Amino acid sequence: METNKIRLGEIATYVNGYAFKPKDRGNVGLPIVRIQDLTGNARDVGFYNGEYPKKIEINNGDILISWSASLGVYVWNKGKALLNQHIFRVVFDKGEIDKSFFVYAVRQKLKEMGTKTHGATMKHIVKKDFDAIEIPYPQINRQIEIARNMDKISSVIEKKERQLKLLDDLIQARFVEMFGTLDNPTQNFQTARLEELCSKITDGKHGGCVQEKGTKRYFVGAREIYDDKIHYDTAPEININEFEKDYKRCNVEIGDFLIVNTGATIGKSAIATDERTIHTLLQKSVALLKVRKELLNSVFLKWCYRVNTKMYMVESASAQANLLLSKIRKTKIYVPDINLQNKFASFVQQVNKSKFVIHKFLYCFIDNKQSIIKPRLNTKESGKIRGGKPHADEF
Structure with missing residues (x-):
């Protein structure tokens, strides 16, 4: 017998955002949250100053799921805002579940969700497939325990990712030092x-x-x-x-x-x-x-x-x-002269060696993190924690 599972549609209601038009975007009012605002790829912020349905309002602590173009789960923490289309706000009004546990479990399922997407460029997951996705569903105290252990692993991963970001910043600084920007080059290239x-x-x-x-x-x-x-x-x-x-x-x-x-x-x-x-x-x-x-x-x-x-x-x-x-x-x-370009590329190659070591470390940690969320068969060992942490296959 497998660990208990539950379908996403049995846990919560998923409220889709509003299809704001370009003319709705202004410079005052509440910010409009699009997928790129969640992924960190936004280059501008739009605001809406007018009446809106209460259901598209989001606040700190709300769980958001992007289901088109880029699939992801996010915890909103930037104050009151309005939700654009192609993003769900999760309303936990059905089953009892720990929010942090839910976020980790659904993130683990994103690859599975990705295999069910439709379209070559504009990826989206069909609602019936979304509702039918199953995640593990242990008792609430076990959910909280697993989420805490996941938080610890996530903290280590975030630290290593910050190190990667610093190495990227180093490469970028070296590029600007050697070549400048298109608007302000270091030489008359x-x-x-x-x-x-x-x-x-x-x-x-x-x-x-x-x-x-x-x-x-x-x-x-x-x-x-x-x-x-x-x-x-x-x-x-x-x-x-x-x-x-x-x-x-x-x-x-x-x-x-x-x-x-x-x-x-x-x-x-x-x-x-x-x-x-x-x-x-x-x-x-x-x-x-x-x-x-x-x-x-x-x-x-x-x-x-x-x-x-x-x-x-x-x-x-x-x-x-x-x-x-x-x-x-x-x-x-x-x-620039190709020799100068090649010199920069050699510098990048050296920095990438350090990045490779961090990536290997991250691979092991992320793999362990993902394995925690996989359900295992119920045995006499199931439910036990080894060394104060979940077994790699447990969840």
Whole structure:
């Protein structure tokens, strides 16, 4: 017999936000919370000054779940605000559950939720699938105990993530020291448009693909690009014939620069380094830039984007920002001597060695954290805590 489980629809009511229009956004009133405001990718804050349904008001301590474009669970702590569409406010009006436990348990299920998303660029989870998702449901005192142990692990993880942030800040500072910004360069560097510095600038397949497990051909979208890497664990495998048909146009190779060009995570980027790169087909939400290596180092380009955010910032009247290929091609950047670019890339490589050690540490901790949330079979050992902490498979 398995540990007790409960469906999300049996725990709470999930209140969707309001579809605010661009004309509703102003400079006074209550802030409008969008998905990018939760993920940390927002570049502006909109306010609404008018009447609104009480149900879309959020306050400190409210649990929010984004269910479209970017799936996530968040604890709101920035005061009274109004909820935009594609985000649920969780109202715990059904089952008895500890809020912290709920947050950890649902976060663990996000990957499972991601496999049920629909659409190639605008990911969303269908409501009936959302309500049907099951999480472990032990007694309330056990929920609280597990949440406390998870808090301890999370504290260590956050400390290591701050260290990673400091290393990224170091790289960014070094870039500015060597090259300055596009508006204030350190030297009178030559300039050129990206279309002159790249042999190809394109995006991924427009539309979906037939999924087929075991092909080792991967369909990578915005969801898979974060932390400067391509994450293949959530990328669906697709039919080989479909892969071959579209790969020629957007043939990803080792050393290519990839950047998310739409949605809440616009601007996130990675350099292709994985051996699975040649078996990767991009979705439309990702742009591919093949640099001319005699002119441009892809590491330099990545940090040029990171430092000069105006390169991907776009004004959009629609709900979803889009970085058009035409804008990418016409973007003008400075072009330092390739030897100077390579010197910067060598510095990044040295810092990345320290980042790698931290990432290995984080991998072990995060893996342990995730394993705590997996239910185990009820045995005589079930429910026991070893050394004051839950067993790795317990929950």
